[in-house]
Amino acid sequence: MSTRSKSWYKIKRSGKEEAEEPMKPAGRVEYEDNMNNHHFLKINRLKKADSAEYQFRLQENEEGRKPGVTLVVTGLKVKFTPSAVVTEDQRVTLTCSTSCPLTNNTNYIWFFNSRPLTLTENQNKHLVLDPVSSQHAGNYSCAVKTQNSNRSNEKTLTVHSKTGKWITAAAAGLCSFLLVIVALTVFLWFR
Structure with missing residues (x-):
C-alpha cells in the first residue's frame, strides 16, 4: 500500500517563466477535505499578491498535473x-x-x-x-x-455652481448682443 501525499500549489506565470510554490496550511491558509474526496483550499484576508493559479495534486507516483483554478484578486x-x-x-x-x-x-x-x-x-x-x-x-x-x-x-x-455657469452664459449673451448692436450701427452709419 502506497502513501498518498496531498498538496496545493500556487503557480505564478510571468511570460514564459513559471514559479511553483507549495501551499502550507498555516496562517491565512487552510486545507479542508471531506468524505466525498473533495479538497478545499481556503485563503483568509485575500491580498492582490494571492492572484495566481492554484493546483491540487494527489501524488502516488507523480502522475502529472491536473488543471488548476485561477484566482484574480482586485480591489474596489x-x-x-x-x-x-x-x-x-x-x-x-x-x-x-x-x-x-x-x-x-x-x-x-x-x-x-x-x-x-x-x-x-x-x-x-x-x-x-x-x-x-x-x-x-x-x-x-x-x-x-x-x-x-x-x-x-x-x-x-x-x-x-449653477449660478457661476449662468453668469458666464449671461456675460457671453450680453457680449453677443453688444456686437450685433455695434455691427448694426456701423452698417447704418455707412449707409
Missing part, C-alpha cells in the same frame, strides 16, 4: 455616472465596483472625505446624489462590509 473602485465633474441639480450615481462577482445582498460602506456616511437604509453598491449640490463635492470611497473591510482608493467629485 468608485465610478461616477455621468462623470466626476458635474453641475448643481444634476443626478450623480456612484458605483462601488469590482471584477469579482458579489451577491446582491452584500452590504457596502460609503465614505465621504474619509468619514463613513450614515444612511437610513441598507447601503448597496450604488449611492445616488439627486440633486447634487456643492455640499456633495469631495472625496468618496467604498468598502464591502466584512470583518476586514478593505477600502477603495478615494475618487474626487467636483460640483460646479
Whole structure:
C-alpha cells in the first residue's frame, strides 16, 4: 500500500517563466477535505499578491498535473455616472465596483472625505446624489462590509455652481448682443 501525499500549489506565470510554490496550511491558509474526496483550499484576508493559479495534486507516483483554478484578486473602485465633474441639480450615481462577482445582498460602506456616511437604509453598491449640490463635492470611497473591510482608493467629485455657469452664459449673451448692436450701427452709419 502506497502513501498518498496531498498538496496545493500556487503557480505564478510571468511570460514564459513559471514559479511553483507549495501551499502550507498555516496562517491565512487552510486545507479542508471531506468524505466525498473533495479538497478545499481556503485563503483568509485575500491580498492582490494571492492572484495566481492554484493546483491540487494527489501524488502516488507523480502522475502529472491536473488543471488548476485561477484566482484574480482586485480591489474596489468608485465610478461616477455621468462623470466626476458635474453641475448643481444634476443626478450623480456612484458605483462601488469590482471584477469579482458579489451577491446582491452584500452590504457596502460609503465614505465621504474619509468619514463613513450614515444612511437610513441598507447601503448597496450604488449611492445616488439627486440633486447634487456643492455640499456633495469631495472625496468618496467604498468598502464591502466584512470583518476586514478593505477600502477603495478615494475618487474626487467636483460640483460646479449653477449660478457661476449662468453668469458666464449671461456675460457671453450680453457680449453677443453688444456686437450685433455695434455691427448694426456701423452698417447704418455707412449707409
